[in-house]
Amino acid sequence: MASMSHSSIALCGASASASASASASDHLRSSTNGVSLRTLGRAMVASTKRNNLYVTARLKKGKKFDHPWPSNPDPNVKGGVLSYLSTFKPLGDTQKPVTLDFEKPLVELEKKIVDVRKMAAETGLDFTDQIITLETKYRQALKDLYTHLTPIQRVNIARHPNRPTFLDHIHNITDKFMELHGDRAGYDDPAIVTGIGTIDGKRYMFIGHQKGRNTKENIMRNFGMPTPHGYRKALRMMYYADHHGFPIVTFIDTPGAYADLKSEELGQGEAIANNLRTMFGLKVPILSIVIGEGGSGGALAIGCANKMLMLENAVFYVASPEACAAILWNSSKAAPEAAEKLRITSRELVKLNVADGIIPEPLGGAHADPSWTSQQIKIAINENMNEFGKMSGEELLKHRMAKYRKIGVFIENAPVEPEIKVNMKRRDAVVSNSRKLEGEVEKLKEQILKAKETSSSEDQPSSEVLNEMIKKLKSEIDDEYTEAARAMGLEERLTAMRGEFSKASEEEHLVHPILIEKIEKLKEEFNTRLSEAPNYESLKSKLDMLRDFSRAKAASEAASVKNEINKRFQEAVDRPEVREKVEAIKAEVASSGASSFEELSDELKEKVLKTKGEVEAEMAGVLKSMGLELEAVKPNVAEQIFVPSENIQEKVEKLNREISEKIEEVVRAPEIKSMVELLKVENAKASQTPGDTKVSQKIETLEQQIKQKIADALSMSGLQEKQEELEKELAVAREVAAVKSEESLKEDDDDDGDDDGSESEKPEIINPHFA
Numbered sequence: 001m002a003s004m005s006h007s008s009i010a011l012c013g014a015s016a017s018a019s020a021s022a023s024a025s026d027h028l029r030s031s032t033n034g035v036s037l038r039t040l041g042r043a044m045v046a047s048t049k050r051n052n053l054y055v056t057a058r059l060k061k062g063k064k065f066d067h068p069w070p071s072n073p074d075p076n077v078k079g080g081v082l083s084y085l086s087t088f089k090p091l092g093d094t095q096k097p098v099t100l101d102f103e104k105p106l107v108e109l110e111k112k113i114v115d116v117r118k119m120a121a122e123t124g125l126d127f128t129d130q131i132i133t134l135e136t137k138y139r140q141a142l143k144d145l146y147t148h149l150t151p152i153q154r155v156n157i158a159r160h161p162n163r164p165t166f167l168d169h170i171h172n173i174t175d176k177f178m179e180l181h182g183d184r185a186g187y188d189d190p191a192i193v194t195g196i197g198t199i200d201g202k203r204y205m206f207i208g209h210q211k212g213r214n215t216k217e218n219i220m221r222n223f224g225m226p227t228p229h230g231y232r233k234a235l236r237m238m239y240y241a242d243h244h245g246f247p248i249v250t251f252i253d254t255p256g257a258y259a260d261l262k263s264e265e266l267g268q269g270e271a272i273a274n275n276l277r278t279m280f281g282l283k284v285p286i287l288s289i290v291i292g293e294g295g296s297g298g299a300l301a302i303g304c305a306n307k308m309l310m311l312e313n314a315v316f317y318v319a320s321p322e323a324c325a326a327i328l329w330n331s332s333k334a335a336p337e338a339a340e341k342l343r344i345t346s347r348e349l350v351k352l353n354v355a356d357g358i359i360p361e362p363l364g365g366a367h368a369d370p371s372w373t374s375q376q377i378k379i380a381i382n383e384n385m386n387e388f389g390k391m392s393g394e395e396l397l398k399h400r401m402a403k404y405r406k407i408g409v410f411i412e413n414a415p416v417e418p419e420i421k422v423n424m425k426r427r428d429a430v431v432s433n434s435r436k437l438e439g440e441v442e443k444l445k446e447q448i449l450k451a452k453e454t455s456s457s458e459d460q461p462s463s464e465v466l467n468e469m470i471k472k473l474k475s476e477i478d479d480e481y482t483e484a485a486r487a488m489g490l491e492e493r494l495t496a497m498r499g500e501f502s503k504a505s506e507e508e509h510l511v512h513p514i515l516i517e518k519i520e521k522l523k524e525e526f527n528t529r530l531s532e533a534p535n536y537e538s539l540k541s542k543l544d545m546l547r548d549f550s551r552a553k554a555a556s557e558a559a560s561v562k563n564e565i566n567k568r569f570q571e572a573v574d575r576p577e578v579r580e581k582v583e584a585i586k587a588e589v590a591s592s593g594a595s596s597f598e599e600l601s602d603e604l605k606e607k608v609l610k611t612k613g614e615v616e617a618e619m620a621g622v623l624k625s626m627g628l629e630l631e632a633v634k635p636n637v638a639e640q641i642f643v644p645s646e647n648i649q650e651k652v653e654k655l656n657r658e659i660s661e662k663i664e665e666v667v668r669a670p671e672i673k674s675m676v677e678l679l680k681v682e683n684a685k686a687s688q689t690p691g692d693t694k695v696s697q698k699i700e701t702l703e704q705q706i707k708q709k710i711a712d713a714l715s716m717s718g719l720q721e722k723q724e725e726l727e728k729e730l731a732v733a734r735e736v737a738a739v740k741s742e743e744s745l746k747e748d749d750d751d752d753g754d755d756d757g758s759e760s761e762k763p764e765i766i767n768p769h770f771a
Helices: 018-033 037-048 081-085 101-123 128-146 151-158 166-173 215-224 228-244 261-265 268-279 296-300 321-329 332-342 346-351 370-388 393-405 418-423 433-454 463-487 491-506 513-532 536-573 576-592 602-625 637-641 646-667 670-688 693-716 719-747 752-756
Strands: 176-180 192-199 202-209 248-254 286-295 307-311 315-317 357-359
Touching: 101 128, 101 151, 151 286, 151 315, 151 321, 151 332, 166 192, 166 202, 166 248, 166 370, 192 228, 192 370, 202 228, 202 370, 228 268, 248 296, 261 268, 268 296, 286 296, 286 370, 307 346, 307 370, 315 346, 321 332, 346 357, 357 370, 433 463, 463 491, 463 536, 491 513, 513 536, 513 670, 536 576, 536 602, 576 602, 646 670, 646 693, 646 719, 670 693, 693 719
Parallel strands: 202 248, 248 286, 286 307, 286 315, 307 357
Antiparallel strands: 176 192, 192 202
16 A cells, blocks of 8 residues: 655635544544545545635655565575575676777787688688688787786786676685675675675685676776775674684775775774784685785785685786886886886786785686686685695684795895986886887887788888897896896806806816806706796796897898899899890790600700700809809709618617717716817907907817817717618618619600609718718
8 A cells, every 4th residue: 555655734714613623634544544545535625625624635656665586586596595685687788898909919810700701601602711720820819919918918907897706706606695785884885795605515705896897887886996884894704704614715806995085084094904903813714816906905905814816817016007107207107117017917926925826817818708717716715725624723823924924035235226226216207218128129029910911021120120129139138137146146156157257268278177067057056046036027028029039030131132132033034145045045945846855856955955054054153142152962863762761760860869969968078068168258259359360270179179079979989880880771772772763764654753753851860070
């Protein structure tokens, strides 16, 4: 029955009798006894009309309560019937795809694949090979891109609008989940969600930051930035879990605590500090998982755990890269450099012992396959909770304390470099040399990629540009190695060793074997510990860049030489005397009516061969003028068709392996090592002082000594006799093959197919020291 929300009574006329008023009051009072308002109105008008009394009522229809569950709820629904109470529902429409800036090349490839599929559907033609090629190229480009992400790119992935949120993961990994609300102080912060859920029959208390999946949800969730009420709600649930013995799993995904005036007035700092203190005293296991970005104290307020895991593309920082850049360089444009210096990625934080493990993501980020990502989180939760289940409450407290006690590395009494002292002042410069180099590298990569796609040599960067880039990269790599040595505490030892080696190489005698052994040990230690250096990823990235540009340079030089050779060849062929000879011999061959070279007369054959020889001589002259030599080897018939048996091939391969192993063993000897190191030093001197005959003679003498010692060691090993026996066996097999080939050629009348036959590679024993 509708309720009366508001009523007003207007009395008209000169006077109103008491009995009329009482009658109206009685009628109004009787409405609670089942008399409808319509009947009441009629009675009132009828009863008061004679006395000029009018009653007017304004009624407001009450809103029917909209229950969140259907009329016939399914009792077997995942999460139970109470899950219908949750306001978090699947989105009606799929989220719109969002392309990050560095993903644009992938979008272009996807567009090409779609266009080819569309063309195949419209024309009915078979483009399967083209589609397979494009898809392979796309998968490789995706793999290359997501295995070499920069820190700022990982930040952008962690902030991706379509990245799965806390509740997305919860509904994917839990059998049942019931959200719990309120801080018991009059407020329920939607930016932090708490609740009890089960995974494989085990109960957990889940606490996490919740971002929105669209603009409306983000406004409602305050973009995942909690107020003090949210942290007090989380604290209440932690006490509840500790009381009932539920393990706690927290999901971190926030840019930071909400820093408005109202939150500060309500005690934002006190709420965060209270959470930090309390979490170190809870006697249940706590596991924290960073699924997006973890910003400052807002993330740490629910992150003091026995272990902290991070998704592969998640970030965890004390200040965002943009805020850091604005503070240090007065501009957020330096955010890429700040992201690199802050070391906020999962790999860097694992090295620094801030994070304890990395949960893998699919190529393309967690939003590419949310279900698979959630299952990886579920596996990580089960593994770690099984480990924590073996610990008592006191052991868990000690374990949690020890985790945070081991974070941080410092060096006492280390001198501060003058450059760092200068940079302690605020600078106006925004872009550093490394950022400039990064921009140049990206532009050059795009130019090389464009040249590959168009197959145009004009778009290929010049050798001068590549040489300049390689020079800059080598300088950067040297700086990275120096920084790595400094971080590992090996800089002084390397400097001292370099001085000893330089002093020893200046003298005429060979480097002492003990010094060689010291150098090898230090080199081995450096290479072993290099992956622990903080700048290892940066160094590795620059080495990969150097390798790519070196290959591009080699390809550019080869293309340049090829173009030059073709140009010179064309010029030689276009010379009037050469062209006249070629045209004349072509005319004679055409007038003879012969269909093959064998049908020509002997005189005409001789002319053709003579003209061919002259043209080849012109070509050889062109190559010689460019400083190149042409080596043409024409194998005989027996060599062309000779294929050794499998037994002989196995013997050849085995002997080659034995020879290689023996050479490596000999080269590792201290005496040979010292000679090789001295040879390197002399070669460096020769490059600095070209034309020095004394240095050249010393290099030649060292090379002869090294070769002689290797040859002596090989001759004493008995490998030379094995090679001679195998060569005899090969000679016999070759003679037999030659006899058989001659017999087959005599029986064959038509020998035109000889030129089309493929040549078989003759196995060779690679051992120049026996020659």
